[in-house]
Every structure is written in C-alpha cells, then in structure tokens.
Amino acid sequence: MVRFGVVGTNWITERLLEAAVQVEGFELTAIFSRTAEKANAFADQYQAEHRFTNLEEMAASEHLDAVYIATPNTLHAAQAELFLRNGKHVLCEKPLAANSAEVGRMIEVARKHDVLLMEAMKSTVLPVFRMVQSHLHKIGPVRKYVASYCQYSSRYDKYKEGVVLNAFKPELANGALMDLGVYCLYPLITLFGAPQQVQAQAMMLDSGVDGQGSVLLNYEGLEAVVTYSKISNSYVPTEIMGERGSILIDKIGSPEQAEIRYNDGTVENIAADQTHPVMYYEVEEFVKLIEEGRRESDINTYERSLVTMQVMDRIRKQIGLVFPND
Template sequence: MVRFGVVGTNWITESFIRGASHHQDFQLVAVYSRTEERAAKFAGKYDVDNIFTDLEEMAKSDAIDAVYLASPNSLHASQAITFMKNGKHVLSEKAIASNSQELGDMIRTAKDNRVVLMEALKSTLMPNFKAVQENLDKIGTVRRYFASYCQYSSRYDKYKEGTLMNAFNPEFSAGSLMDIGIYCIYPLVVLFGEPKTIQANGYVLESGVDGEGSLILKYDEMDAVIMFSKITDSTLPSEIHGENGNIRIDKISTPEKVEIIYRDGRSEDLSRKQLADNMFYEAEEFITLIQQGKMESENNSLENSRITMKILDEARLQMGVKFPSDK
C-alpha cells in the first residue's frame, strides 16, 4: 500500500480520492487543512483519523508515504519542498509551480532526496491520449496541432460583482493560462517537445491575471495554435493535422472520443474505454513509480513539466501577467 495524505479539501481533492480509490494499493490516511474544523469534517467523509493544520508536522509524520497537493499554485513549490525534504513523494496539481525558478528548486529537492515528483496532469496519462500517441504515425507528417479549451468560470460572475476569487487572483499564481491553458500545452509538449518560438496574446483582467488568450508555437516542420479562456465558452474539438489525415480529439482536457479522419474520407475510431473517475490514471502512474523505484513518469516527466513551465513563463511575459512569486 502507498499511504497518502492530501493537502486541500476542495472538489478536486474529492475527485482525486474517488479516482485513486479504484487502485488496490491506494490508502488515504491523512488530511491537511488550515483549520482543524475543516480538516476534521473532510477526514470524516473518508474515515481518516490523521488530521493536520501544521504542514511541517504532517511532512515529518511516519503515517504517510506520499502527498497529493491540491492547494493554490503559489503554494505548490514551498509545500512540495517541505514534504520532499522529509522523504515524502509528491503528486502536485497543475500547474506544478508558479514559474521555472520554483520548479527548478522542486526538481533539485526531489533528486537530492530520491523521491518521486510528478505533475498531476491527468489527460496525458489517460487511455485515449495514449491512443493518440500510438496512432500518430498514421496521419503522416504532422503540420499543425490545434487545441482549444474555453470554459466560462462560475467564479467570473463573482469577479464581475466585485469579489476577487482565487481563480482570478495573481497572489495565487492563477488565471486562464495556468488553470486551463496548460491542458492544451502539456499534451503538445509530450507529443512534440519544445517549440522553437512562442507568440502569445491575451486579455488581462484588472486583477492582473489573464481571462483568456491564445498562443502560436513554431516547430521545424509544424506549428501549434492554442486557445484558452475562463471568460467565454467554446465547443470546438482539438485536432492534429497530418499530410495523410487528421486526429480529432473531442476534449483536450479529458479525451473521451478520438478518431482519425483520412484524406480520402475514411474514418477510424481510436477511442478506448476509460473510468469515469478519470483521475485514477494519474494516481496509478504515481503509485507505480513509487512501487517500482522509478523517479519520474515517461509522459508526465520532469523534463516535460520544465518545458511546459518555460512556455507558461514566456506566454505570461508577452501578455503582461506577473505574479508575486516571480523574481
């Protein structure tokens, strides 16, 4: 068994627990929250006895082997480093850090302490994304990657009413790019590596974070076009265009239907069965790495997280989005 603690008591933590609970070697043993009342209430849902309001105390506890971080982006680096220095493996929600400097510190700490550090980007570990990887050669030379993830945030209504929610607060290294744009960028990096150039545009809210934006990324033989937003909706699928056909992905953040449309009009359904509790796949990958003594994932590797963070940094620089965490 791998004994997990969780940091954060929000809906994403509950989604992770539901998914991870499908794994026979997952055991939830500890909960952290800033208040004892909230920690106890959340822990009670899962019959967990160990509750913490002191992060250092939790990191030093012999009760846990690993931790899932679902805290705001701005806290990921400091929290992860605290746990890793105490020999705990860390699965951190995306974005794994605020910027490249923080991520560099996290990676060094992971290597120094021989623990697993992985970014919890679920989509690149799901069966339907692996179907894309395994069938990419069928569409010939790839010329364009197009990804769109635009989802109107219910928190935006509160923002317009004058309430600054975490999702639109630069103090928490938030915004559309960091929250959902990354779902478009990370698969691109896994499939095609680091781009040669980056062009970014976006609409920056008065709070200082981006509400929406777009990227054009150049590779030697192809380009990538990415659109993301938390202030508008879109139902566009994502596509990878090859000279022999294109792969259509219904939802880049949670691929459920994947198909090839060939130039001659034929289609091929690549879709695979997946658990509805799809955060299972990141938990499965993370637990396997720990049990096999491996230091990092193949798809969600530290190098892929480093390249993704480099793109996020440059995009924010061009859009004019700065976080207090930036130095």
C-alpha cells in the same frame, strides 16, 4: 499499500479521492487543513485517521508515504519541497509551480532526496491520449496542432459583481493560462517537445490576471495554435493535422473520444476503453511508480513539466502576467 496524505480540502481533492479509492495500493491516511474543524470534517468524510493543521508536523509524520498537493499555485513549490525533504513522494496538481525556476528547484530536491515527484496532469496519462500517441504516425508528417480549452467560469459572474475570487487573483498565480491554457500546452509538448518560437496575446482583467488568451507556437515544419478562456465557452474539438489525415480529440483537458479522419474519407475510431473516472489514471501511474521503486514518470516527465512551465513563463512575459513568486 501507499499511505497518502492530502493537502488542500477542495473540490479537486474530492474528485481525486473519489477516483483514487478504486486504485489498488492507494490508502488515505492523513488530511491537512488550516483549521482543525475543516481537517476533522474532511477526514471523517473520507475515513482518514490522521488530521493535521501544521504542515511541518505532517511532513515529518511516519503515518504517510506520499502526499497529494492541491493548494493555490503560489504554494505548490514550497509545500512540495517540504515533503520531498522529509522523504515523502509528491503528486502535485497542475501547474506544478508558479514558474520554471520553482519547477527546476523542485526537481533538484526530489532527486537529492531520492523521492518521486510527478505533476498531476491527468490528460496525458489517460488511455485515449496514449492511443493518440501510438497512432500519430498514421497521419503522416504533422503540420498543425490546434487546441482549445475555453470554459466560462462560474466565478466570473462574481467577478463582474466586484467580488474577486481565487480563480482571478494574481497573488495566487491564477488566471486562464495557469488554469486552462496549460491543458493545451502540456499535451503539445508531450507530443512534439519544446517549440522554437512562442507568440502570445491575451485579454487582461482589472485584477491583473488573463481572462483569455491565444498562443502561436512554431516548430520546424509544424505550427500550433492554442486558445484558452475563463470568460467564454467553446465546443470545438482539438485537431492534429497531418499530410495523410487528421486526429480529432473531443476534449483536450480530459479526452474521452478520438478518431482519425484520413484524406480518402475513411474514419478510424481510436478511442480506448476508459472505464474509470478521469483522475484514476494519474493516481494509478503514481502508485505504480512508487511500488516499482521508480523516481520519475516516463509519461509526465520532469522535462515535460519544466519545458511546459518555461513556455508559460514566455507567454506570461509577453502578456504582462506577473506573480509574486517571480
């Protein structure tokens, strides 16, 4: 069994734990929260034996082998490095850090201490996305990638009332790009690598973060269009267009359905058997890597995490989105 601790007692941690209990080899043993009351309540709920309010003590503990980090983006790098230096494997929520310099440093620390670091980008480890990868050649040379993740945030209602919650705070390295845009960019880079050119624009909010944005990314013979928003909804699928047909993906952030529409009018369903909760598959991949003694995922690789963050750095520079970590 791989003994896990979690840092961050929020809704995303709850979703992960609900899925992780189905993963063979996963065992929750430790909870960290800033207050003993919340740590105890969360640990009781999920039957974790050990509770911590001191992160250094948790990192040095002999009661865990790995940790899942789901704290604000500004804290990812420092917290991950603390656990990595203590020989703990780290599954860290997306985006992996606040900027590419932090990602590069995290990778160096993981390699130095011979432990596993993986970005918890759930979409690229899902069976449906893996099917898209394996069928991509069928549509011929790819010419365009169009991805959208626009989801009206319930926290935006509070924002309009004058209450700025964490989702819209630049001091936590938040905003639409970091929260939703990354879901469009990471699969793009997984499929096609680093773009040659990046052109971005965004609607900035008074708090200092982006409420929505659009990005054009150019490759040799291929262009990509990415749109994202936390202040409006969109219901259009993601489309990868080739010379012989197009692949349509229902939701780029958590794909469940995909199909190929060929130029001759025929349609091929390439959806996979995806019976587990969406966050099951990232935990399964992470646990499998530990059990096999591997130190890097060949799906959510170091290079893909680094290149994605480098692209996001370029976008932020163009739109004027600045974080304290910079």
